[in-house]
Amino acid sequence: MRIKTFIISIIVLCCTTITTQCFAQEDQIVNKDEVDLFYKMDRQDWESYVKQVSAPDGHQIRFKKMPTGTSYVVSYPSGMHLSVQPLYNNKDTLEALLIGSYYPKDIGFSFDEEFRQDIEKQTQQELGSHYTVKADILDMGSDHRGVEFWVTPTR
Numbered sequence: 257m258r259i260k261t262f263i264i265s266i267i268v269l270c271c272t273t274i275t276t277q278c279f280a281q282e283d284q285i286v287n288k289d290e291v292d293l294f295y296k297m298d299r300q301d302w303e304s305y306v307k308q309v310s311a312p313d314g315h316q317i318r319f320k321k322m323p324t325g326t327s328y329v330v331s332y333p334s335g336m337h338l339s340v341q342p343l344y345n346n347k348d349t350l351e352a353l354l355i356g357s358y359y360p361k362d363i364g365f366s367f368d369e370e371f372r373q374d375i376e377k378q379t380q381q382e383l384g385s386h387y388t389v390k391a392d393i394l395d396m397g398s399d400h401r402g403v404e405f406w407v408t409p410t411r
Contacts, residue, residue: 288382288383288384291353291383291387291407292386294342294350294353295350295409297350298344298348298349298350299325299344299348299350300348302325302326302342302344302350303325303326306319306325306326306328309328311330314333315330315331315332315333316330316331317329317330317331318331322341324341324342324343324344324345325341325342325343325344325350326342327339327340327341327342327354328340334360335359335360335400336357336358336359336360337356337357337358337400337402338355338356338357338358339354339355339356339357339358340353340354340355340356341353341354341355341356342354351408352406352407352408353405353406353407353408354404354405354406354407355404355405355407356394356402356403356404356405357402357403357404358394358396358400358401358402359400359401359402360399360400361398361399361400361401367393367395367401367402367403368393369393371393372391372392372393372403375391375403376389376390376391376405379391379405383407385410386409386410387407387408387409387410388407388408388409388410389405389406389407390405390406390408391403391404391405391406392404392405392406
């Protein structure tokens with residue numbers, strides 16, 4: 257149970273604290289303020305913001321222009337990856353954030369339904385009632401698995 261709590265904390269840290277300054281702030285579990293900020297941004301604001309995103313030394317970052325907004329993936333030396341993809345609609349309103357955290361399969365932990373429910377519940381609690389969180393577990397072939405969070409404003 258202790259390792260499960262640790263893994264959940266790491267995933268919540270990486271998946272819900274979006275900008276790269278979070279990589280140095282391991283004590284911060286969720287940065288709700290940033291999620292709030294992102295939902296105040298229109299598409300143009302997001303595109304300006306993402307141009308300023310950088311990764312710490314030893315990490316790589318890749319950007320990809322998407323029809324819904326530029327996404328980015330930060331790759332850690334450990335083989336872990338963090339992705340953030342905004343989903344803007346045609347009116348330049350942010351409809352959802354897709355936040356992913358991907359791990360080498362040899363992490364030695366089971367990403368099962370109980371884990372999915374726990375991480376979804378914990379992330380929902382951290383973000384509060386203004387957002388709806390849905391977590392999905394992904395098996396990405398022979399080398400990685402991950403957790404993706406769909407974060408949407410509560411309507």
